Structure formats: structure tokens, C-alpha cells
Amino acid sequence: MKTLFALFLFVATASPLVADEPLHLTLRDHKFVPEQIEAPAHVKFRLLIKNEGDSAIEWEIDELDREEMVEPGEERGVFLGPLEPGKYRFYDDRHQATKGTLIVK
Amino acid sequence: MKRIITAALLFAGAARADELRLISPNEIDYREIEIEHEGLAAFDHSPGRDGGRIYSLDVGTGITRWWHVGAELDYEREAGPDRPTQINGAQLETLVRLTEPGEGWVDAGLYAEYDRSALHSRENPDGVLVGGVFLKDIGRTTHTLDLFFNKAFSPDEDVSGVRFSYAWQSRWNIWRQFAPAIEVFGQAGRVDQPDRFERGQLIAGPVATGTFLLGPLGRLRYEAGYLFGATDASPSGTVRWKVEMEIPL
Numbered sequence: 180m181k182t183l184f185a186l187f188l189f190v191a192t193a194s195p196l197v198a199d200e201p202l203h204l205t206l207r208d209h210k211f212v213p214e215q216i217e218a219p220a221h222v223k224f225r226l227l228i229k230n231e232g233d234s235a236i237e238w239e240i241d242e243l244d245r246e247e248m249v250e251p252g253e254e255r256g257v258f259l260g261p262l263e264p265g266k267y268r269f270y271d272d273r274h275q276a277t278k279g280t281l282i283v284k
Numbered sequence: 285m286k287r288i289i290t291a292a293l294l295f296a297g298a299a300r301a302d303e304l305r306l307i308s309p310n311e312i313d314y315r316e317i318e319i320e321h322e323g324l325a326a327f328d329h330s331p332g333r334d335g336g337r338i339y340s341l342d343v344g345t346g347i348t349r350w351w352h353v354g355a356e357l358d359y360e361r362e363a364g365p366d367r368p369t370q371i372n373g374a375q376l377e378t379l380v381r382l383t384e385p386g387e388g389w390v391d392a393g394l395y396a397e398y399d400r401s402a403l404h405s406r407e408n409p410d411g412v413l414v415g416g417v418f419l420k421d422i423g424r425t426t427h428t429l430d431l432f433f434n435k436a437f438s439p440d441e442d443v444s445g446v447r448f449s450y451a452w453q454s455r456w457n458i459w460r461q462f463a464p465a466i467e468v469f470g471q472a473g474r475v476d477q478p479d480r481f482e483r484g485q486l487i488a489g490p491v492a493t494g495t496f497l498l499g500p501l502g503r504l505r506y507e508a509g510y511l512f513g514a515t516d517a518s519p520s521g522t523v524r525w526k527v528e529m530e531i532p533l
Contacts, residue, residue, distance in 0.1 A: 223386070235315065237532070241460040241495065244426045245385060248314050248349070258386030263423050273532055275497050 198224035201256065204279070205229045206236050206249070206271065211279040218283050220264045226281075229254040237272035240281065246272065306451040306467065307417045308428050309393025310385045313530060314346030316502065318354070320528040326363060326519035333519050336363035338372070345533075350381040363519070371402040373410075379417070391419040395430070409438035428453045433475070445474035453491075461494045467509065485518050487511040502531040 198219055204226060205212045218224055228238050230249040238257070239246040247257045262283045271277040319342070326336040337360065344354025353376075360372035377397040385391050397413045415432035430451040438444045449472065455465035468488040473479030491509030498504055507526040513519050 237315075242424050242457045244310075244421060244455075244457055258384065260386075261423075272497070272503065275499060 198222050201225040201227045203227050203229070204238075205231055206277070207231045209274060209277055211269075211271075211277060214279040216279065216281050218260070218262070218281055220283050221261045223258060223260040225256045225258055227254055227256045235273060236277075238269060239272045240267055240269040242267050305395075305430060305432065306428060306453050306469070307379065307393070307395050307415075307430055308419050308426075309379070309381050309383070309391045309417045310419060312346040312349060312352045312379065312381055313344060314349050315533045316345060317531045317533060318342070318344045318528055319531070320344075320526065322524070322526040324522060324524045327521040327523070328363070328513075328519040332364045334363060335361065335365070335367065336519065337361040337369065344377070352379040353377070373399055373401045373403070373408075375399050385419075386421065389420070393417045395432075409436045409440075409444070411436040424457045426453075426455045426457060428455075445476060448472045448475050448478070455493060459494070461496060463493045465491045465493055465509075467491050467511065469511070479517075482516045484515055486514040487518050487522050488514055489522075491524075500532070502529060504529055 202216055202218060202224060204216060206229070209232065216226070218226075228236075228247060228249050230236050230251055230253055233251050235248060235250050237246060237248050240259075243259060243262075245257055245259065247255050249255050259281075260283075264283050267281040267283065269279050269281060320340075322338075322340045322342070324336075324338040326334070328334040339359040340356055342354055342356040344352060346352045356375040356377065358372040358374070359369055361367050361369040375397050377395070380394045382392045382394060383390075393416070395413075395415050395417050399411045399413065401408045401410050411434060413432055413434040415430055417431075418429045420427045428451075432449045432451075434447045434449065436444050436447075450468075450470050452468040453465050455463050457463045466488070467490075468486070470487075471479075471485040473484060478484075489509055489511035491507055491511075493507045494505070496504045496506075505526075505528040507524070509524055511522040511524065513521065
């Protein structure tokens with residue numbers, strides 16, 4: 180049982196290759212800045228989302244089944260990838276006209 | 285809870301429908317209220333195994349980013365002829381997320397549930413269920429595995445043993461409105477006396493899932509599928525559906 184638990188901990192915490200620098204995304208004046216983010220293919224990376232607006236946002240990317248609630252003035256990170264090259268659309272679920280694109284190359 | 289499937293296998297001879305669930309460790313509806321209806325209908329050529337139904341209504345929310353709570357009310361019609369539809373019971377459920385999504389190789393959570401029977405008989409006891417829930421994203425696909433242990437509080441030893449059940453879903457996130465998936469639900473019987481494979485309960489099949497954005501009202505999620513019985517103890521076909529509203533707070 181201890182061996183199984185140790186194996187689970189190892190597997191759960193082991194990470195593939197991770198990009199050194201996080202990517203940055205800001206919600207400002209009801210828009211994502213930048214609206215297009217470029218990310219490396221086949222590498223896990225961290226996206227830092229900062230909310231400079233006056234209401235909470237719920238950043239969401241359907242194709243990757245990932246979402247994150249970011250309160251006003253807050254910055255939160257999400258781990259994404261490794262991903263195949265392509266375009267992945269994200270949006271603010273609380274203001275659904277606020278959109279952007281993650282471009283993986 | 286988002287993309288949580290609470291279904292039930294409805295077998296003749298089963299004193300109470302044993303529930304099946306598919307739970308993602310990352311589905312914490314923080315700052316949202318979820319209202320969810322699920323249904324299940326089992327079909328079989330044998331009259332004693334045909335006609336089972338489950339209908340449920342669930343309300344839940346994320347207390348924090350890593351802790352979700354919910355309550356559920358179940359109606360049931362057991363399989364077999366001339367069975368009534370009645371309140372089956374109520375459940376309190378909680379999910380704790382143990383890992384940051386995507387940070388490690390696999391995401392993990394701990395799920396627990398207290399099941400209060402409305403029937404209060406030896407064959408329909410209260411019970412608790414605990415389990416580990418795991419998720420792995422690979423590109424545009426999402427894979428979920430749940431392992432559950434269920435203990436019923438009954439003086440009847442056939443009912444009271446600790447039972448093991450499992451669920452698996454692999455989903456292809458093609459579009460927001462439509463993401464096909466394959467699901468497997470199984471029960472292996474008592475931990476200390478596992479059923480032989482053909483006597484265990486196993487259903488599997490295709491499911492359509494999707495989400496529609498509703499502006500300030502939030503999101504509407506749906507799931508609908510047909511699961512085939514894979515063992516003699518399973519109904520030959522099971523239709524299941526779910527409709528869920530996620531309303532921002």
C-alpha cells in the first residue's frame with residue numbers, strides 16, 4: 180500500500196519538460212492584451228492571467244478543458260500543454276464577447 | 285457539478301440501485317451555482333431487468349477554488365414489471381481538489397458522499413462512498429478515471445460489505461457545442477469477495493457532450509448517450525442524459 184501511494188505521489192507530481200518563462204495575459208478595458216498569444220509546441224508552459232478590470236473574469240479554453248477564475252486586481256497561473264501546433268480560442272465566460280487566441284507553434 | 289455523471293444501474297434483484305458516477309477532480313464550480321438534472325433508463329429483453337429508471341436533481345457550488353459541495357435528490361423506478369416510481373433518497377456530496385490542474389502528470393481529487401435512503405429498510409440502507417478521482421489532459425482530449433469504495437449501513441451482510449466500482453471517460457474536445465466521448469462504468473462487487481467478471485456489472489458506450497454559452501445566465505451543458513451492457517448481469521442497453529446550468533454568482 181505504501182509503495183502504491185509513493186508511486187501515485189511520484190506520478191502525480193512528475194512533470195514533463197516545462198518552458199522556463201511563463202506567458203502573460205492581461206484583461207484590460209474589457210479586452211485581453213495581447214489578444215493573440217504565441218506558445219511553444221510540445222512543451223508544458225504556465226500562463227499568468229492578470230485581471231486589471233473591475234469585475235471577476237472566468238478565463239476559459241474549451242478545447243483544452245481548462246478554466247480559471249481571476250478576481251479584480253488578481254493574477255493567477257494555469258498550466259497548459261504539451262500541445263500540438265494549432266490555434267486554441269479562449270474567452271471570458273462572464274463577458275463572452277471578450278475573446279482571444281492561443282497560437283501554438 | 286460540472287461534467288459529473290451520476291447515473292445508476294438498475295438491475296433486477298438489486299435491492300437498491302447502485303449508483304455510478306464520473307467525476308472530474310477539476311470541476312469545482314467556484315463562484316457559480318450548478319443546477320443539474322440527470323436521467324437514466326435501462327432496457328433489457330428480460331422483463332425482470334427492463335424498465336429501470338433514475339431521475340435526479342442536484343444543486344452545488346464551489347466553496348473555495350479546491351472544495352465543492354452539493355446535495356442531490358433521487359427518484360427511482362426499479363427494474364421489473366409493475367414497479368412504482370418513488371423517492372430513492374438524498375445525498376450530500378463533496379469534492380476536494382488535491383492538485384493544481386495540469387501541473388503534474390495527472391490531476392487528482394478526493395470525492396466523498398453520504399447517501400440517505402428514503403426507504404429505510406434492510407435492503408435500502410444509508411451509505412457512504414469515498415474515492416479517488418483522476419484526470420489527464422492529452423492535447424485536445426481529456427481522460428477521467430474514478431475509483432470508488434461504497435459502504436452501506438445495513439445489518440444484512442450481503443448489502444453491507446465494502447464494494448468497489450469504477451468509471452472511465454475519454455473525451456475528444458472538438459468543439460464547444462459537441463465533444464464526443466466513450467464511457468465505461470463498472471462494479472466489481474465486494475472488495476473481500478469480488479464478483480466473477482460475467483457477474484459483475486459493466487456498461488460502456490458513446491456519449492455526446494457539449495456546452496452552450498448563455499451570456500449573463502452562464503452556461504448550459506448537456507450529455508446524452510447509449511451504453512451497452514457488457515456482462516450477463518448488466519442490462520442490454522442504458523440511455524442516459526444530463527442537463528446542467530452553471531449560473532455565475
